[in-house]
Amino acid sequence: MGRVSMDWRRIALISALVGIATMGDGRLAAQQVPPAVPFAPLESEWRPIAEDELLVMMLEGNRRIVIRLAPTYAPDHVANIRALARSHWWDGESVYRVQDNWVAQWGDATEKKPLPSGMKALPAAEYDFPIVPLAQRLSRTDAYSRLSGVSVDGWPIASDGQKSWIPHCYGTVGVARDAAPDTGTGAELFMPLGGSARRLDRNYTIIGRVIEGAQHLSALPRSMAAMGVYDDPAQRSAILWVRLASDMPEAERPGYRYRAPDNARFAALIEAKENPMPPMISLGGVDICDLPLEVRAVP
Amino acid sequence: MGRVSMDWRRIALISALVGIATMGDGRLAAQQVPPAVPFAPLESEWRPIAEDELLVMMLEGNRRIVIRLAPTYAPDHVANIRALARSHWWDGESVYRVQDNWVAQWGDATEKKPLPSGMKALPAAEYDFPIVPLAQRLSRTDAYSRLSGVSVDGWPIASDGQKSWIPHCYGTVGVARDAAPDTGTGAELFMPLGGSARRLDRNYTIIGRVIEGAQHLSALPRSMAAMGVYDDPAQRSAILWVRLASDMPEAERPGYRYRAPDNARFAALIEAKENPMPPMISLGGVDICDLPLEVRAVP
Numbered sequence: 001m002g003r004v005s006m007d008w009r010r011i012a013l014i015s016a017l018v019g020i021a022t023m024g025d026g027r028l029a030a031q032q033v034p035p036a037v038p039f040a041p042l043e044s045e046w047r048p049i050a051e052d053e054l055l056v057m058m059l060e061g062n063r064r065i066v067i068r069l070a071p072t073y074a075p076d077h078v079a080n081i082r083a084l085a086r087s088h089w090w091d092g093e094s095v096y097r098v099q100d101n102w103v104a105q106w107g108d109a110t111e112k113k114p115l116p117s118g119m120k121a122l123p124a125a126e127y128d129f130p131i132v133p134l135a136q137r138l139s140r141t142d143a144y145s146r147l148s149g150v151s152v153d154g155w156p157i158a159s160d161g162q163k164s165w166i167p168h169c170y171g172t173v174g175v176a177r178d179a180a181p182d183t184g185t186g187a188e189l190f191m192p193l194g195g196s197a198r199r200l201d202r203n204y205t206i207i208g209r210v211i212e213g214a215q216h217l218s219a220l221p222r223s224m225a226a227m228g229v230y231d232d233p234a235q236r237s238a239i240l241w242v243r244l245a246s247d248m249p250e251a252e253r254p255g256y257r258y259r260a261p262d263n264a265r266f267a268a269l270i271e272a273k274e275n276p277m278p279p280m281i282s283l284g285g286v287d288i289c290d291l292p293l294e295v296r297a298v299p
Numbered sequence: 300m301g302r303v304s305m306d307w308r309r310i311a312l313i314s315a316l317v318g319i320a321t322m323g324d325g326r327l328a329a330q331q332v333p334p335a336v337p338f339a340p341l342e343s344e345w346r347p348i349a350e351d352e353l354l355v356m357m358l359e360g361n362r363r364i365v366i367r368l369a370p371t372y373a374p375d376h377v378a379n380i381r382a383l384a385r386s387h388w389w390d391g392e393s394v395y396r397v398q399d400n401w402v403a404q405w406g407d408a409t410e411k412k413p414l415p416s417g418m419k420a421l422p423a424a425e426y427d428f429p430i431v432p433l434a435q436r437l438s439r440t441d442a443y444s445r446l447s448g449v450s451v452d453g454w455p456i457a458s459d460g461q462k463s464w465i466p467h468c469y470g471t472v473g474v475a476r477d478a479a480p481d482t483g484t485g486a487e488l489f490m491p492l493g494g495s496a497r498r499l500d501r502n503y504t505i506i507g508r509v510i511e512g513a514q515h516l517s518a519l520p521r522s523m524a525a526m527g528v529y530d531d532p533a534q535r536s537a538i539l540w541v542r543l544a545s546d547m548p549e550a551e552r553p554g555y556r557y558r559a560p561d562n563a564r565f566a567a568l569i570e571a572k573e574n575p576m577p578p579m580i581s582l583g584g585v586d587i588c589d590l591p592l593e594v595r596a597v598p
Contacts, residue, residue, distance in 0.1 A: 100514040101469050143439040143584035160582075170400050170493045181578055193517070194469045195494030196589045199572075202580050215399040215521040218492070222514040273498075279480055281501050283459075285442035290495045 037268040045265065046257040046296055047154075054245035054254060055085060055208065057106075059095065060238040065213035066245075066254055067173055068295070070155060073132075073166060074207045076123035077175055080186035081207060085244050087116035089187065094236035095220060099228020101196055104217040105176055106239060107188035109229075115187060125181040126205045128163040135262035136270050140285030144201050148288040150261040155209075156288050158201060166206040168197040169289035171214045175205040191217050195289065211256060211295045255298040336567035344564065345556040345595055346453075353544035353553060354384060354507065356405075358394070358515055359537040365511035365544075365553055366472055367594070369454060372431075372465060373506045375422035376474055379485035380506060384543050386415035388486065393535035394519060398527020400495055403516040404475055405538060406487035408528075414486060424480040425504045427462040434561035435569050439584030443500050447587040449560040454508075455587050457500060465505040467496040468588035470513045474504040490516050494588065510555060510594045554597040 055067040071078040084090060096109035115121065134149035134157060142148065145158035145167065158167040168174060173191055177184030184205060191210060192200075210217070225231040245253045259266065273286045354366040370377040383389060395408035414420065433448035433456060441447065444457035444466065457466040467473060472490055476483030483504060490509060491499075509516070524530040544552045558565065572585045 098518075100517055138442065140440070140442040142441045143437065143586040144582045170495070179578060193493075195497075195586060196469070198494075198586055199575075199582075199589055201582055215523075218399055219397075219518060219521050222518050224514075276498075279478065283443045283498075283500060287442040287494060287497055290498055 037264045039265055039269045039272065041259050041263070041265050045260040045263055047260050048298075049256045049258055049295070051246035051253065051255070052082065052244050053208075054256060055081065055242065056245055056248065056254060057090070057242045058240045059216055060240060063213060063216035063237075064254075065216055066211055066256070067208045068211045068256070068258070069208040070166065070206065072153065073129060073155065074126040074175075074205050076120055077126055077184070077186040077205050077207045080119045080123060082244060083116055083119045084187055085242050086247065088241065089113070089116055090239050090242040093239045095217065095239065096233075096236045097190075097227065097229045098193075098217075098220045098222050100222040101194040102228060103174075103190040103192055103197060104220060105188065105190040105228075107176070109233070109236065111188065113187075115185060119185065121185065122182055123185070125177075125184070127181070128165040128202050130164065131159060131162070132157045132164040135260075136267055138270070138286060138288060138291075139274055142198075142288060144198050145288070150266075150291060150293065152260075152262045154258040154261055154293055156291060156293065158288060163202070165202050166209075167288055168192050168200045168204070168206065169209070170194065170218075171210045172206050173208045173210060174200065175207060177204065193218055198289070209293075211258075212254070212297070257296045257298055259292075259294040259296070261293075336563045338564055338568045338571065340558050340562070340564050344559040344562055346559050347597075348555045348557055348594070350545035350552065350554070351381065351543050352507075353555060354380065354541065355544055355547065355553060356389070356541045357539040359539060362515035362536075363512050363553075364509055364515055365555070366507045367510050367555070367557070368507040369465065369505065371452065372428060372454065373425040373474075373504050375419055376425055376483070376485040376504050376506045379418045379422060381543060382415055382418045383486055384541050385546065387540065388412070388415055389538050389541040392538045393532075394516065394538065395532075395535045396489075396526065396528045397492075397516075397519045397521050399521040400493040401527060402473075402489040402491055402496060403519060404487065404489040404527075406475070408532070408535065410487065412486075414484060418484065420484065421481055422484070424476075424483070426480070427464040427501050429463065430458060430461070431456045431463040434559075435566055437569070437585060437587060437590075438573055441497075441587060443497050444587070449565075449590060449592065451559075451561050453557040453560055453592060455590060455592065457587060462501070464501050465508075466587050467491050467499045467503070467505065468508070469493065469517075470509045471505050472507045472509065473499065474506060476503065492517055497588070508592075510557075511553070511596070556595045556597055558591075558593040558595070560592075 053069045055069055057065040069078050093108050095106040097105035132151050135152045137149035147159040151157045157164050173189050175184035175186055176188035176190050223230045230236055275282045352368045354368055356364040368377050392407050394405040396404035431450050434451045436448035446458040450456050456463050472488050474483035474485055475487035475489050522529045529535055574581045
């Protein structure tokens with residue numbers, strides 16, 4: 001086949017259900033050690049995401065992006081983002097910057113559009129916070145953090161032992177700003193396209209992560225101009241509208257559940273991911289940005 | 300400005316030349332500690348890359364990709380790749396798989412095209428090798444390796460203390476294969492699109508890295524079909540031709556030099572990257588896949 005497989009969920013599910021292991025290309029082989037605990041979650045381990053924690057952005061071409069907001073970790077910025085969505089501030093704006101292996105950024109390309117009333121003009125940065133208890137902890141450190149894992153409410157969490165933060169993984173959403181930390185409002189947002197953005201950890205506020213449609217941002221044409229900003233406005237992707245799911249008509253409203261990590265099945269999943277079976281050579285670890293933080297759309 | 304800056308080279312160069320530090324958005328501020336060693340390389344620290352180590356792939360739409368091959372680390376696979384290029388094996392084939400946050404893969408979509416004579420049909424996997432001396436070593440471990448850094452000849456190198464390997468960073472080029480390790484030929488190749496591919500380290504052979512035009516692969520439309528393989532052949536990107544630079548007409552031949560890492564200027568660059576200046580909060584490390592492994596086109 002020659003296919004490098006990434007479909008971890010399917011592999012885990014099949015393995016758990018029928019007691020076999022799958023190889024890199026999806027073919028099946030005899031399992032050497034049956035999993036002590038199956039990977040598949042219980043039905044009760046799919047927990048609802050509140051409708052005002054779902055931010056829906058529609059790009060031209062019917063490309064829908066759904067962001068799970070993180071009000072627990074960035075309350076002031078998320079309050080601003082809710083105010084921006086409710087005033088329809090992003091409608092008619094654009095994705096105006098796509099820099100390869102770095103970020104896609106959207107909002108008002110002129111960065112001069114007045115903000116709606118009721119917003120904090122300059123909220124304090126919320127890029128770190130007191131230690132967050134981890135539902136699951138990873139075995140290995142990484143280049144930017146000493147402790148990392150998953151919080152009970154399903155967020156990737158990095159830590160240096162004194163502070164915790166959400167790492168800049170692919171698909172997370174960060175607040176663009178000027179040089180000083182307290183200069184972002186939440187109006188200009190970015191999504192990391194590659195692993196390089198980890199170097200922004202604890203320096204830029206993360207307000208959520210994309211749980212649907214990240215590919216509509218990652219596959220956009222790159223700009224080779226300075227900072228990756230499109231030099232021709234025609235290159236921008238138009239934002240048709242941005243709404244909180246809770247403000248959308250019920251029939252159009254997306255619904256999502258996240259997989260709860262505080263249980264033995266999720267622990268088994270991480271352990272298996274850190275120690276894949278032969279013929280894969282186990283490296284004994286897994287990156288915080290490569291965790292299977294699953295979500296499920298609900299009708 | 301609200302621009303998250305990634306232009307590290309420019310920042311480092313300006314800082315070194317005029318003794319000032321730049322902030323995240325490219326604005327200048329008073330430097331607190333002048334660098335002991337300037338970052339900018341000496342002219343003699345740009346070393347040539349051999350012309351038969353440059354693999355040039357032209358996609359439709361005049362999208363040129365240049366790969367630096369790694370014959371020192373994957374000699375058998377690189378020998379195969381040279382034979383494939385010389386027999387024009389890839390001409391008229393395609394990029395047939397683009398899976399989000401995973402890989403772009405190219406070659407013969409049917410995987411049935413006969414290979415040219417003179418190739419090793421099933422070379423042994425070359426995904427790790429004896430310890431490679433490092434010109435520069437990074438301060439921190441990561442989730443997949445205990446020691447990492449840069450080799451004298453400019454390759455990112457990870458290690459567990461017993462074996463060394465080239466990590467699956469964005470832009471590296473890997474050999475697709477079936478489940479068993481020794482089933483890749485070099486005819487089907489892939490480039491990681493995001494950090495998740497690090498989990499393939501020491502399991503898939505790396506034959507080089509893209510030094511020009513990676514954005515022509517990373518910005519391709521994602522396939523949501525199984526394994527990210529385009530389900531409609533019309534979605535594929537045609538490969539017009541693939542050649543070694545040494546086999547191209549002299550006037551069209553690209554030339555490249557790489558920045559030598561075995562010197563104090565490169566060491567200073569890494570140290571500065573691991574310890575950025577205020578107002579950035581230093582995390583004390585830098586990821587092996589975020590090193591400034593610069594190349595320079597030469598006329």
